[in-house]
Amino acid sequence: MNxxxxxAPLLEVEGLVQRFAVASDVxxxxxxxxxxxEDVSLTLYPGESLxxxxxxxxxxSTLARAILHLYEPSxxxxxxxxRDVGSARSADLRALRRDxxxxxxxxxxxxxxxxxxxxxIADGLKGPDRRKRAExxxxxxGLKAADYSRYPHEFSGGQRQRxxxxxxxxxxxxxxxADEAVSALDVSxxxxxxxxxxxxxxxxxxxxxxISHNLAVVRSFCDRLTVMYLGRVVETGPTEAVxxxxxxxxxxxxxxxxxxxxxxHPGQHTLLExxxxxxLTPPSGCAFRTRCPHAAPICAQSVPAMTxxxxxxxxxxxxxxxVMRGPIxxxxxxxx
Amino acid sequence: MLKFILRxxxxxxxxxxxxxxxxxxxxxxxxGDPVDVLMGEGHTDPVVEAVLRAKYGLDQxxxxxxxxxxxxxxxxxxxxxxYTKEPILDMIADRFPATLLLAFASAIVAIVxxxxxxxxxxxxxxxxxxxxxxxxxxFGISVPNFWFGILLILFFSQMLGLLPSMGYVPFFEDxxxxxxxxxxxxxxxxTAMAANLTRLVRAEMIEQMSQEYVRTAxxxxxxxxxxxxxxxxxxxxxPTVTIIGLQFGGLLEGAVLxxxxxxxxxxxxxxxxxxxxxxxxxxxxxxxxxxxxxxAVSLLVDISYRFLDPRVKLN
Amino acid sequence: xxxxxxxELPENDTAVLTVRDLVVRYDMDEASIHAVNGVTFDLAPRETYxxxxxxxxxxSTVALSLLxxxxxxxxxxxxxxxRLTEMGRAEMARVRGHKIAMIFQEPMTSLNPVLTVGYQLIxxxxxxxxxxxxxxxxxxxxxxxxxxxxxxxxxxxxxxxxLSGGMRQRVMIAMALSCNxxxxxxxxxxTALDVTxxxxxxxxxxxxxxxxxxxxxxITHDIGVVAETANRIAVMYAGRIxxxxxxxxxxxxxxxxxxxxxxxxxxRVDRVPDGQPMPTMEGSAPSMRQLPEGCPxxxxxxxxxxxxxxxxxxRVGEGRMVRCWLYE
Numbered sequence: 001m002n003x004x005x006x007x008a009p010l011l012e013v014e015g016l017v018q019r020f021a022v023a024s025d026v027x028x029x030x031x032x033x034x035x036x037x038e039d040v041s042l043t044l045y046p047g048e049s050l051x052x053x054x055x056x057x058x059x060x061s062t063l064a065r066a067i068l069h070l071y072e073p074s075x076x077x078x079x080x081x082x083r084d085v086g087s088a089r090s091a092d093l094r095a096l097r098r099d100x101x102x103x104x105x106x107x108x109x110x111x112x113x114x115x116x117x118x119x120x121i122a123d124g125l126k127g128p129d130r131r132k133r134a135e136x137x138x139x140x141x142g143l144k145a146a147d148y149s150r151y152p153h154e155f156s157g158g159q160r161q162r163x164x165x166x167x168x169x170x171x172x173x174x175x176x177x178a179d180e181a182v183s184a185l186d187v188s189x190x191x192x193x194x195x196x197x198x199x200x201x202x203x204x205x206x207x208x209x210x211i212s213h214n215l216a217v218v219r220s221f222c223d224r225l226t227v228m229y230l231g232r233v234v235e236t237g238p239t240e241a242v243x244x245x246x247x248x249x250x251x252x253x254x255x256x257x258x259x260x261x262x263x264x265h266p267g268q269h270t271l272l273e274x275x276x277x278x279x280l281t282p283p284s285g286c287a288f289r290t291r292c293p294h295a296a297p298i299c300a301q302s303v304p305a306m307t308x309x310x311x312x313x314x315x316x317x318x319x320x321x322x323v324m325r326g327p328i329x330x331x332x333x334x335x336x
Numbered sequence: 337m338l339k340f341i342l343r344x345x346x347x348x349x350x351x352x353x354x355x356x357x358x359x360x361x362x363x364x365x366x367x368g369d370p371v372d373v374l375m376g377e378g379h380t381d382p383v384v385e386a387v388l389r390a391k392y393g394l395d396q397x398x399x400x401x402x403x404x405x406x407x408x409x410x411x412x413x414x415x416x417x418x419y420t421k422e423p424i425l426d427m428i429a430d431r432f433p434a435t436l437l438l439a440f441a442s443a444i445v446a447i448v449x450x451x452x453x454x455x456x457x458x459x460x461x462x463x464x465x466x467x468x469x470x471x472x473x474x475f476g477i478s479v480p481n482f483w484f485g486i487l488l489i490l491f492f493s494q495m496l497g498l499l500p501s502m503g504y505v506p507f508f509e510d511x512x513x514x515x516x517x518x519x520x521x522x523x524x525x526x527t528a529m530a531a532n533l534t535r536l537v538r539a540e541m542i543e544q545m546s547q548e549y550v551r552t553a554x555x556x557x558x559x560x561x562x563x564x565x566x567x568x569x570x571x572x573x574x575p576t577v578t579i580i581g582l583q584f585g586g587l588l589e590g591a592v593l594x595x596x597x598x599x600x601x602x603x604x605x606x607x608x609x610x611x612x613x614x615x616x617x618x619x620x621x622x623x624x625x626x627x628x629x630x631x632a633v634s635l636l637v638d639i640s641y642r643f644l645d646p647r648v649k650l651n
Numbered sequence: 652x653x654x655x656x657x658x659e660l661p662e663n664d665t666a667v668l669t670v671r672d673l674v675v676r677y678d679m680d681e682a683s684i685h686a687v688n689g690v691t692f693d694l695a696p697r698e699t700y701x702x703x704x705x706x707x708x709x710x711s712t713v714a715l716s717l718l719x720x721x722x723x724x725x726x727x728x729x730x731x732x733x734r735l736t737e738m739g740r741a742e743m744a745r746v747r748g749h750k751i752a753m754i755f756q757e758p759m760t761s762l763n764p765v766l767t768v769g770y771q772l773i774x775x776x777x778x779x780x781x782x783x784x785x786x787x788x789x790x791x792x793x794x795x796x797x798x799x800x801x802x803x804x805x806x807x808x809x810x811x812x813x814l815s816g817g818m819r820q821r822v823m824i825a826m827a828l829s830c831n832x833x834x835x836x837x838x839x840x841x842t843a844l845d846v847t848x849x850x851x852x853x854x855x856x857x858x859x860x861x862x863x864x865x866x867x868x869x870i871t872h873d874i875g876v877v878a879e880t881a882n883r884i885a886v887m888y889a890g891r892i893x894x895x896x897x898x899x900x901x902x903x904x905x906x907x908x909x910x911x912x913x914x915x916x917x918x919r920v921d922r923v924p925d926g927q928p929m930p931t932m933e934g935s936a937p938s939m940r941q942l943p944e945g946c947p948x949x950x951x952x953x954x955x956x957x958x959x960x961x962x963x964x965x966r967v968g969e970g971r972m973v974r975c976w977l978y979e
Contacts, residue, residue: 025339027346055845056816156935157706186705186872191916191929198928213846216920220929240923257850258920259875263899265921266879271854272847275815291847329921548755549763555718555755556748556775556826559741570765646810647764 008082010174010207011044011067011100016076018059018066022280035279036062038231039076039303044175049201049208051222051239053215053254057279059231060211064179067209068102069093081174098124101168103161105180110164111152117163118148124170137166142196158189165196169204176200177209182217194221215258219243227251230279230287233306237313244327247309248317250288256328268328286318294319337642344635351631356409359623360402363616372614392418392617405620414621419613424621427606431590434504435602438525438595439587441518443580445526446533451576453530454537459564461542469534476531482593485524489597492520502599521598525591529583536579540572547571574645578637585633589626666693667731667833667866668717668751674725675712682940686712688890689726694834694866699857701869701881702892703913707936709890714838714870718753719743731833749779752827756839758819762811768795768822769807772829779830794825797862799855817848824855828863835860838870853880874917878902886910889937889947896971906973908952946976 018037021030037059044050052060065071067078069085078085080096088096104110111120121134135145141162152160161181168176178197182190194217200206212218218225219239226236227248235248246252253272260267272291277283283290289299298318309315317323371388389395393404408415414424457469493501505514544550545568553567590604599605603622610618641648675687687709694700702710715721717728719735728735730750735743755761763771772791776782782790792803798821800806811819820840827835837856841849857880860867871877877884878898885895886907894907905911912932934951937943943950949959958976966978 028343055847158935187874188705188912188916188932189935191918191931192933194918195928195931214918215846216918219920220918220924243920244923253847255920257846259850259853259873259879260921261874261878261902261914261917261919262921263878263902267921269850269854271850275817275848276845548757548760551715551720552755552761552823552826553763554720554744554747555753557744557746557778558748558774559744562774567763567766571763574765645765646767647812 007046009043009079010046010048010081011042011209012077012079013040013042013063013067014077014079016040016063016066016078017074018062018071019074032280035231035282037066038282040228040231040233041076041306042226042233042236044207044209046174046207047201047205048224049210049222051218051225052209052211052228053213053218053225054228055213055254055276057230057276058228059279060228061179062231063228064102064177064209064211067177068097068100098171099173100175100177101171101173102177102179103164103168103181105183108152108157108160111160111167113152116149116151117155121148121163121167121170124167126171134166134170137169138163140169140200141166142192156189158185158192161185161189161193162196165193165200169200172204173206175207175209177211179211180213181210183212183214190217197221215255227254230277230282232287232303233316234288235309235313235315236306237310237315241310241313245310245325246328247313247315247320247323247325248288249292249294249319249323251315252323252328253291253293260329265329286316294323340642341635341639344638348631348635352628355627356406356624357402359620359627360405361398363619363623364398364401409624414625415617417610417615417618419615419618424618427618428603428621428625431601431603431606433506434600435588435590435595435604437507437514437518438521438591438600438602439584441522442525442529442587442591443584445522446529446583447580449527449530450533451537453534455541455564455569457534457538458541458545466538470538473531473534476527477535480593481524481528482597484527485520485594485597488520488523504600504602521591521594521600524594524597525587529587533576533579533583537572537576540575541568544568544571574641577644578641581637581640582634585630585637588629588633590622665695667696668694668868669729670713670717670726671728672726673713673716673723673728675709675716675721676724677722684939685890685942686721686939687716688942690887690890690892691726692885692892692895694868695882696833696866697860697864698882699860699867699869699880701871701877701884701898702887703871703874703877703884704887705872705913705936707939708887709939710870710887711838713887714753714836714868717834717836717868718747718751745779748775748827748832749830750832751834751836752830752832753836753838754820754823754827754840756842758816758823758843759811761823762819764811766810767807768809768811768814772807772822772826775826776829790829791825794829795822797828797859798822798825799851800825815848816844817851820844820848820852821855824852824859828859828865831863832865834868835865836868836870839872840869841876842871842873849876856880874914886913889942890939891947891974892972893948893975894971894973896973900969900971906971906978907948907975908954908977909948912951 016037017039019033019035022034023032025031040063042050052063054060066073069078073086080100083096085096111117118131118134121137122130125133131148135148138147139145143159143162155163182193185193198221201208210218210222222239224237225239225242227234227250229250235242235246235251242251243255246255253270256268256270258267274291277287277290285300285302286304289295292299296319304316304318306314306316307320309320371385371394393401405415416423417427453469457466460466489501492499499516499520503517505517507514550563550568553563590602590607592604592608594600595602595604596608603626607619607622610622671691673687673690677684677686690713692700702713704710712721716723723736726736730746733746735746738746769788769791772794773784773787776787776790788807791807795803795806800818800821814822840856841852844852853876856867869877869881881898883895883897884901885892886909887893888909894910901910902914905914915930916932918929932951937947945960946963949955954977956976963974963976964979965972965974
């Protein structure tokens with residue numbers, strides 16, 4: 001998708017900060033903050049699929065909601081199709097939101113159990129023949145037109161996720177935010193849904209913000225990748241470049257921790273110590289330094305800035321030059 | 337901890353102010369004039385009336401009356417009864433031990449009935465035992481408790497002559513007689529409270545029994561009596577104790593009907609007397625006292641939460 | 652982590668745990684759920700035996716059945732020559748946590764929130780030993796050390812919510828191994844954990860399996876996890892084991908069509924995507940309320956023939972088993 005980079009960005013996030021007050025003092029003033037998203041910037045070009053990966057508490061889901069302007073950001077700006085989402089008035093915001101739809105992890109909770117699924121889909125449509133078009137959408141996502149008047153509980157988890165996708169497609173969005181959209185599904189169903197998303201992406205020219213903790217899925221679906229840790233971006237770059245030669249120590253540890261479903265080519269795991277720190281009390285300086293095998297005194301002093309780490313790549317690490325680079329897997333790489 | 341209590345106390349200030357306005361204005365909006373009561377029936381001497389009004393400040397604008405009253409209360413002066421001239425605080429202090437005794441006894445009755453009944457109903461969910469316990473509980477909730485009190489009097493006093501039908505004896509003067517007087521009012525109030533509590537205990541037990549830590553307890557080989565009696569019960573008791581505390585706070589305000597039926601000289605009875613006599617000052621004093629007691633009890637319940645549930649941090 | 656080669660496949664007489672024709676049914680108001688429909692396997696001492704399958708295939712029910720926590724309606728479970736399926740409630744409680752222990756998927760909710768870590772550990776120890784409170788506390792602290800938790804004394808006084816997910820799972824493991832059981836049943840032990848923590852916990856389980864000489868039954872849906880930790884793998888579908896083989900053999904030569912489909916649909920993090928659509932199996936598993944006659948996979952199977960309408964035969968050989976008409 002390199003050629004699309006020549007176009008204007010579809011989505012631009014600049015210096016986004018999202019904090020939530022979690023405790024207050026005697027007079028009810030906030031005294032403790034949860035640092036969900038700290039100074040995150042990213043750009044998504046039309047037709048592109050950008051993966052956001054990271055572990056729990058890294059802020060990836062908060063980021064999605066902040067982009068949809070479901071929260072008032074503590075700082076920073078979100079620009080979508082050239083419009084500042086934060087300053088859009090409610091009518092404009094509704095229009096902007098038609099152009100960016102979200103598909104969530106839980107296909108059970110996302111649908112109203114008392115409405116037929118067709119009605120949920122038709123809600124997003126405008127103009128005449130809404131029923132016909134909703135039925136067409138159902139068929140497009142691999143269901144039957146007759147499923148229009150059935151209720152959510154009559155479907156399996158994978159089918160419900162198809163319904164959620166049809167509903168998201170109804171307003172003809174430019175951007176689909178998939179927040180762990182295939183994480184709750186069994187692998188065989190997960191593969192079906194991923195294939196469906198790939199087809200839709202090609203057919204509708206959709207752009208994707210694909211949020212997932214599953215690195216294998218991200219590698220197969222995304223053009224570019226942004227790795228987050230404790231609310232901050234630690235590395236970003238083209239997917240294949242990052243997977244074949246991760247720059248940031250966290251990215252290296254994260255990728256190498258994934259078990260490989262192939263006993264003939266077992267993974268080489270770099271075992272990290274401890275757990276992800278609490279976003280209530282993030283470590284000073286680089287948030288990863290408490291678990292980083294390369295940590296040095298300098299890492300505690302200031303938050304490292306994103307610095308170039310190869311072609312269209314950057315990473316936030318003070319010791320980038322000292323980190324051993326190279327592929328994580330050798331023998332299995334590139335063979336299939 | 338201290339910070340939490342401070343903040344809670346700070347939050348109470350506006351609550352109590354609004355409450356005082358409500359208490360004050362309600363009493364004054366109700367038809368009926370205390371001066372009429374003071375002067376006695378048939379007396380209409382306008383001079384006496386004016387003197388009485390001036391004496392009790394009833395000739396002042398209502399706003400002035402309110403602030404005078406509030407100022408006195410803040411200095412600990414609840415005023416005097418319009419009728420008996422006794423200081424209201426003394427009257428309340430006189431009646432409060434009776435109410436406190438009844439509240440304790442009723443709470444014990446309620447706990448002794450509801451916790452075992454709720455546990456059994458939860459353990460044998462859907463069985464006859466469960467239906468029986470829930471049926472009785474529903475009956476207990478729907479039947480007014482004064483009716484149950486009257487039934488008790490009919491049975492134990494009139495028919496069997498076992499228990500005195502009315503009156504109160506301070507517990508430490510004569511524990512045996514005091515207990516005999518206490519049994520029926522405590523049963524009346526306690527069973528009413530037990531009806532609600534049984535349903536709560538049952539629901540909490542069922543909720544907790546489906547939690548995953550219960551499976552862990554079984555998987556490590558804990559016998560069922562430990563799984564239920566310790567693991568489940570300890571969790572189910574957290575909300576239960578909260579409700580018991582709040583209901584106990586309610587009992588401390590005085591049980592108007594029950595105290596009246598059994599001629600129990602508690603706060604509830606005092607309130608009833610005050611209303612009959614249109615004793616504005618006393619009504620205000622009693623209602624405000626009851627509200628203060630309830631607010632204090634709910635604060636204590638909140639603090640006790642800290643000790644019951646380790647997940648709750650008060651800050 | 653790949654120790655498959657070092658372990659001999661079990662002979663019947665050396666197995667620490669044998670399961671024969673296990674049938675479990677949950678009776679609901681209207682229908683019965685046929686969760687497990689005849690599961691048979693042997694567990695060798697010190698091996699990791701994985702049961703994989705997708706949600707609803709009955710793998711977790713098998714796990715709970717091994718501890719007698721399900722309504723077993725048929726079959727036999729023998730642990731160290733003791734017939735668990737014939738034991739009464741009290742007798743079974745003495746085996747649980749003692750000879751066979753279990754850890755669960757959700758470390759967040761699997762510990763009692765209002766009891767300290769120490770209380771819960773000490774309880775597990777004292778239920779099955781004659782240790783006094785003091786000795787049990789010392790043993791509990793030692794167990795925390797062995798699962799890699801420093802500052803054990805402080806940990807014992809903490810409540811579960813004061814620990815991270817990974818730490819809670821370590822506590823669960825310490826609790827499960829505190830009485831040195833012959834068998835540890837691990838039901839999706841890392842599914843709720845972050846991937847970097849998952850790697851720690853899997854390594855820990857494997858290390859302790861060696862140290863304690865415990866055999867592990869690992870229940871998981873994660874094909875990557877089984878590839879790296881299991882000696883042998885059973886693939887479950889619709890309440891039955893459809894294929895069983897040593898790990899390397901299963902991945903090199905999957906025989907049952909379901910196993911093949913399952914392995915093919917797993918995305919690979921270590922491979923450059925080829926840009927082709929991922930291989931998929933159409934449809935989904937049948938309802939466990941009403942299982943079809945014959946092979947339950949036949950509606951989704953590209954090899955299905957008329958034969959598949961009757962129960963497929965079991966073929967055993969070369970240390971592996973497959974239940975399919977293709978290998979008649």
